[in-house]
Amino acid sequence: MEYWKRIPDKEVVKEGVELAFAALRRHVQARPKETWVGLSVAAASIFIWKYGQDLRHRYFAWINNKFYYMKPQEYEDFKHKVFTCLKDLTSHDPKLKEEKSLRILEIGAGIGANFDLYPNNTHLIVADPNPYFEKYFSENKANFPNIKIETIIVAKGEDIDMVESNSVDVVVTTLVLCSVTDMPKVVSQIKRVLVPGGKYIFVEHVHDWDTKNHRIRRFLQGMLTVIGFWPFIFDGCHLNRNPLPVIDAVGFSNVSSNQDYAPLPVWWMKVAQPHLRGVATK
Structure with a gap:
């Protein structure tokens, strides 16, 4: 008035x-x-x-839960190759070392698609910004009583300041860096929370590196990302990223990685077939 x-x-x-x-x-x-x-x-x-x-x-x-049951065993075997390093690790936490277990932080855990890749008695910290994964995560977790959930954090990988520095033995991201807002910050957070000698395991789809034989796929990856179609459908996912230069630049003592084409179950997912797998050591 x-x-x-x-x-x-x-x-x-x-x-x-x-x-x-x-x-x-x-x-x-x-x-x-x-x-x-x-x-x-x-x-x-x-x-x-x-x-x-x-x-x-x-x-x-919802769609991630559906994809979990669509993925062929060949894709799980594809991921498993970089997780084999877990069997040789011992925890820096004296209590966990005595229990022969590890403390693992998984960023973007989703429905818990990596549960079957973790050793028995793993102490797991979960960070994911999507609260609607909780139902599917809990249902899947019931099948893995050997995994102990320490903390569930509803936050982006950029915002995990509540996780103490030098506190986790392993950090895992699988198909996550494609959708983060600030990749350098996420990878810096990963390095921060790892104990000295800790491992960062990553499996990420990337922009196709073969400019000669896969020009069409590279074009589609760029187009579907730039016009916003793929990020809109898949909650911010970018098909044209390559996180390796960021991982190399953060300051890990060693980065071992390889590029390969992942076995995916349906034809339209082949646009995300180029993958990067690796292990970085703090």
């Missing part, structure tokens, strides 16, 4: 508002179909703007 009082000629403003509404009413009566289409688009835009991220999070959790 205070703002209304400051207007010098309220009658003129009132008349202008009435004229605008009258013009709008005539437009609706003259073009009802076009009006309702426009209103529907506007309403849908407002709905997506307000609730779109939440809906994408729900959908992404």
Whole structure:
């Protein structure tokens, strides 16, 4: 009301508002179909703007659960190759060392697709920004009583300051760095929380490196990312990233990695077939 009082000629403003509404009413009566289409688009835009991220999070959790049961054993074997280093590790925590167990932080754990790759009695810290994974994570965890959950953190990999420095033996990311907002910060956080000599295990899909034989795939990876289609459908996933230069630049004492084409179950997923696997040592 205070703002209304400051207007010098309220009658003129009132008349202008009435004229605008009258013009709008005539437009609706003259073009009802076009009006309702426009209103529907506007309403849908407002709905997506307000609730779109939440809906994408729900959908992404659901579709990841479906993909978990679609992935062939060949893909699990493909991942397993970099996890074999776990059998030779001992914890820097005296109590865990006595128990012959490890403390592992998994960033972007999702539904817990890597449970079967962890040693018995693993103490697991989980960080994931999507709260809708909780249902699927809990259902899957029931099948792995040998895994002990220490903490579940609903946060992005950039925001895990609550995890103490030099406190975990292993950090794991699988198909995660494609969707983070600030990759250098995430990898720096990983190095920070690792104990000296700790291992960072990564399995990530990347931009195809073969510019001669896979030009079409490289083009599709770039196009689907730049136009926003793939990030929208898969909750921020980018097909045209390569995290290796970032991992190399952070300052690990050693980085061992290789590029290979992963066995994926359906034809349209082959756009994400180029993979990077490796282990970095702090």
